[in-house]
Amino acid sequence: MKSIIRTENAPSAIGTYSQAVKIKNTVYLSGQIPLVPETMEVVADDFATQAHQVFKNLSAVCEAAGGTLNDMVKVNIFLMDLSQFSTVNDIMSEYFSQPYPARAAVQVARLPKDVAIEIDGVLELPNVD
Numbered sequence: 001m002k003s004i005i006r007t008e009n010a011p012s013a014i015g016t017y018s019q020a021v022k023i024k025n026t027v028y029l030s031g032q033i034p035l036v037p038e039t040m041e042v043v044a045d046d047f048a049t050q051a052h053q054v055f056k057n058l059s060a061v062c063e064a065a066g067g068t069l070n071d072m073v074k075v076n077i078f079l080m081d082l083s084q085f086s087t088v089n090d091i092m093s094e095y096f097s098q099p100y101p102a103r104a105a106v107q108v109a110r111l112p113k114d115v116a117i118e119i120d121g122v123l124e125l126p127n128v129d
Helices: 049-063 083-097
Strands: 002-005 020-023 024-033 073-078 103-107 119-122
Touching: 002 049, 020 049, 024 049, 024 073, 049 083, 049 119, 073 083, 083 103
Parallel strands: 073 103
Antiparallel strands: 002 020, 020 024, 024 119, 073 119
């Protein structure tokens, strides 16, 4: 049985999808872009500020599902400019601790609202019996 995860602390869906879907202890997180949840506006133009907002949004969805960013087992990062790879690594290290999740980072032609970064992933919740 699947449960839909939704929180006001992350941007609401801007399409036909849920913020996350939970099946047993696994949570599939939809892509987050750097929208401020309260305004649904892009946080800023600079890459670092956008990346921080994306991790804050992901964190909010993880918390709504009953976990944290450190429970993520897979992260997919979509970048408008792959030259930002080292910057996203530095920023990611502020939000995750070792052992880090599996990850892919790819450059794409365009992202929603012309943002510089989008991240999705998979969260594995700890067993709580």
